[in-house]
Amino acid sequence: MSSTSLHGYKDPSVPELDDETTYQLNYWAAKDIAKRSVLGPFICILGLLGTAPLSTIFDDAHGLLVTLFLLLSIGGLSRFYILKSVKTLTEKNINRWKQLVSFAILSNAIIWGIYLAANIYLYGLNTATLIILLFTIAIEASAAMSIFIWQKLTQLYVVVILLPSYIVLGMHEGIFGLSLVFGISIHIVFIYVQIVQSNKEYWTAICNNKLLENKAKELTVAKINAEKLKEEAEKANETKSEFLSSMSHELRTPLNSILGFAQLLEVSTTPPLTLEQRDNVDYIKNGGEHLLKLINQLLDLSKIEAGTIDVVIEEVNPNEIIFESVHLLQPLADKMKIQLEVPEESDTVVKTDRTLLKQILINLVTNAIKYNRVGGRVSISYAIENNKLIKITVVDTGIGIEKEKHAELFTSFSRLGKERSSIEGTGIGLTITKRIVEEMNGHIGFESVAGEGSSFWIELPITDHSNNL
Ligand code: ADP
Numbered sequence: 001m002s003s004t005s006l007h008g009y010k011d012p013s014v015p016e017l018d019d020e021t022t023y024q025l026n027y028w029a030a031k032d033i034a035k036r037s038v039l040g041p042f043i044c045i046l047g048l049l050g051t052a053p054l055s056t057i058f059d060d061a062h063g064l065l066v067t068l069f070l071l072l073s074i075g076g077l078s079r080f081y082i083l084k085s086v087k088t089l090t091e092k093n094i095n096r097w098k099q100l101v102s103f104a105i106l107s108n109a110i111i112w113g114i115y116l117a118a119n120i121y122l123y124g125l126n127t128a129t130l131i132i133l134l135f136t137i138a139i140e141a142s143a144a145m146s147i148f149i150w151q152k153l154t155q156l157y158v159v160v161i162l163l164p165s166y167i168v169l170g171m172h173e174g175i176f177g178l179s180l181v182f183g184i185s186i187h188i189v190f191i192y193v194q195i196v197q198s199n200k201e202y203w204t205a206i207c208n209n210k211l212l213e214n215k216a217k218e219l220t221v222a223k224i225n226a227e228k229l230k231e232e233a234e235k236a237n238e239t240k241s242e243f244l245s246s247m248s249h250e251l252r253t254p255l256n257s258i259l260g261f262a263q264l265l266e267v268s269t270t271p272p273l274t275l276e277q278r279d280n281v282d283y284i285k286n287g288g289e290h291l292l293k294l295i296n297q298l299l300d301l302s303k304i305e306a307g308t309i310d311v312v313i314e315e316v317n318p319n320e321i322i323f324e325s326v327h328l329l330q331p332l333a334d335k336m337k338i339q340l341e342v343p344e345e346s347d348t349v350v351k352t353d354r355t356l357l358k359q360i361l362i363n364l365v366t367n368a369i370k371y372n373r374v375g376g377r378v379s380i381s382y383a384i385e386n387n388k389l390i391k392i393t394v395v396d397t398g399i400g401i402e403k404e405k406h407a408e409l410f411t412s413f414s415r416l417g418k419e420r421s422s423i424e425g426t427g428i429g430l431t432i433t434k435r436i437v438e439e440m441n442g443h444i445g446f447e448s449v450a451g452e453g454s455s456f457w458i459e460l461p462i463t464d465h466s467n468n469l
Contacts, residue, residue, distance in 0.1 A: 029149045034083045036146035041076035055128035075108040109161040117164030148195045244302035248295045259288040294426045304435040311353045325361040341379035350462035363433045364394040372398035393457040401448040
């Protein structure tokens, strides 16, 4: 069911409503009608009491008046019953309930209509009947305003309250009666068109409001669910980090003894190892070292994920950190005859975390060397931007990264196809680097062209910096 058919009012601009919302709106409209229409019969009774003395109808049609009074009182009581029973409304009985309410309201209109027609029939169009007629139009207009939510009921109300008088006027008052009928009809059509128009806007607003309300509810539920999921994910992540951390510790102990004994074997002279045995020991050592590196990196990652790394801000000379990192990696660079270029000495000082900055640089420069070509170049430079940031760039003349692989660069354990190459790696160095940079409220980025080289940069906030300290 869609809102376009709600109570006979059509508005194609309102989107489809689901059955539940349609029921809610029907329920709401029913309650509203019940509340508004309670006063209807009492206004009619007041009208009866106020207008009956104007004519001699009380003397001429005593029985009719008493009957009308009784009927209107029953009508009044039935409205209270309707108002009370609205609580028991369900999706199933709403249509029956609508019929009941419509019947109560319409019977009221018929009773008043008969009263007016009886006056016209008995006395013609004298002052008293004209006053009752005006009273009728007022009742009809106010009733129409009360029940306008149901279009069909409004139409029927207008017809039944005036039909008896129309018939009597047409039959007994000749051309004068007919022109009066015509005048009243124009008046009614005018009221009716106004009501339909405003009601259309009214329903459109209500439907849109309801839709918004539903969307807001959906959003709240989605938000609660998302928060729950986030909590669960955080918990799972914590458990994973704890597991990784304890596993790494457990693995490192036996691994260190494997490496230690392999080293002992290597230097053993009684009896000395054969060449083949020496090769085998080398395999043990290389494999062990690779495993140790992987375990250490996993431990680093789990520490970062568990949020247990502390950022310790101190005054640091970036040249010094660059120099220390390059010094550590010089043997690796020498193996591939790679030239390492560092910035000229300077006494610039920035406030940042020394250990973390060094770890970031070691990771980036290691990659720049590993994924380079023999005889290549790696250059490290930095710039202070607006006294707020330090931007460090590591440029290499290496193999570069194909464009289609750029998106997965910072994904854990993704080696972008290098797992099949002879270059050793674990695929989590850049993940760790990125996490550390983010932990320090910084950014990391890169540019790379396959076959030409890459440029990795990091930007870190520096709380303060000064020259010539
Ligand atoms: P690992 O080097 O241990 O494989 P990283 O997380 O440090 O792991 O790097 C992920 C992948 O990104 C590498 O396997 C490599 O394919 C690519 N990569 C990283 N740095 C560079 C670089 N400077 N030049 C080319 N490729 C790189």
